[in-house]
Amino acid sequence: MSTRDGRSRVGAAVSRTLTVTRVVLRRRDASAVAAATGLGYLLVYLYALGHLAPGIGGVDVTVVSDAFATFFRPALGPLSFRPVARVSVGPITYLFSLNTVLGTGVAALVGLNLGTTYLAWRQPSTCGVGTSSSGVLAGIPAVLSGTACCGPVVLFALGVQASGIVVTAFQFLLPAAVVLLVGSLVLVGRRVDPTAI
């Protein structure tokens, strides 16, 4: 009985979240918030990886040979993959890798979280601002997930010496970020009344 109730509640929350997501994508203001935050996250993510950073200058496009195989080859850390293309435009160099695809997925979740949070914020009688900020909080592990691919390099910025445990922990940041982002999306989405928007 209680299990059925639980499933029912989850089902209702997911259903409402999907509805709210569609509203986010339909409404110009909410979709603008989602797109801006998603893009902002992706840029931070790529910068944290070093895949979008100042380079040696010039204008150049380089694609590695055996790009398809290289695309799935691991690189510097857990869930880090080897770049297969380099695009240099003046001072900026962009490296394309599977991490851009992964980052785009996480960025989409971050954007939807913020878009949904925006809708909740527009409904203060339904959902307090304090609660609706959970979507923002969920973005923190998402940003950290970008550093996961840098491996221990990030640690000396924090003044922490790496250990086996710390290095192992890095591999969980990206999956944890995805879980938290999906969870927070449902958490906020279920509180928004689509009919009141």
Place this chain on the structure above:
Amino acid sequence: MRVTRRRFVAAAGLGAVAGCTGSADPGAGGTSSTSTGSGVEESIPVEDVVPTADRTLPLPMARDDLRAHAVSGGPPKDGIPSIDDPTFVGSANADFLNPGDPVFGVVHGDVVKAYPQKILVRHEIVNDHLGDRPVAVTYCPLTGTVQGFERGETTFGVSGRLINNNLVMYDRATETWWPQILATSIPGPWNETPGTHSLREFGLVWTTWRLWRERHPDTTVLSTDTGSAQNYGRDPYGSYNPTRGYYENGTTLFGTLTEDDRFDRKHVVLGARIPDGAVAFDKAPLLERGVMTGELGGTPVVAVADSDLDTGYVYLNPDGRPVASDGERVSVDGSSHDPADLPLARVHTFDAMWFAWHGYYPETDVYA
């Protein structure tokens, strides 16, 4: 690289190995696909594949204890890709280098090459040739060490493990672990019984692009066309031009084998070791004074500065011959010589961060 390896393996009659050696290890903590069941380690004696020295260099502890100090640096095996088909450009086409950028230079007969630090920091190993001699030029950013090794017909790769924060290389024919500074084989998960051998080494000069180009205007330079898509304008650890980040602060990423506060951890010393011992000269005062003397394993040695390249060399001087420098030329018994070419036996010498040198050679003689 693969072609070379396959040729070797075919010659050795071990075709079954060929398919395994090119793939990356999917897990940083796991073992190589070649480590189980391939029989590589039993089939190919290390000394039959890799040119080794007549005598073994000193180790700070038992080889199994060294292995126990190996930690995963984060990247899996070959996650940091070696350059296996290097190309070079003339100095006029090295517009990606600034005058103060570090380069690692080598002269071998008519061959003059520079390996930019900003490229090697992304690859750590270049499997190259000097003339017809197959060599590996290796660089460990965390210990500030660049060392050259003869590699025979095999190639070297980055294992993903570190000991004393120092690169642990492996050779792709026998999968033996070779800690870079030690240049000596130790057991590892991919080859448990490699025996104890030291690699044959050659020296590279750690200097700046401006100084190297002035000394060797005909030099060639490792190209950014490395076969990888990397950003050679961004050093993930910091910067040498100007010095900042990891290269100047007092932190290490991983544990060190020893601690010694005579110098800051990242202070640069010129280290030399022979089977009988090790010696370290503080690089900064050597460059100021021109000449310093000391002992290496009980034998008198003299270190001389090469101000044109901001580097120094160590020579055995068992007879205590008088050596002096005027800042440019070095006199030995009154005769004048280039600092790199004294009539004494030169000992292989390279720059190293103090913590790295002392960690591996705690009994080292030190002169400052």
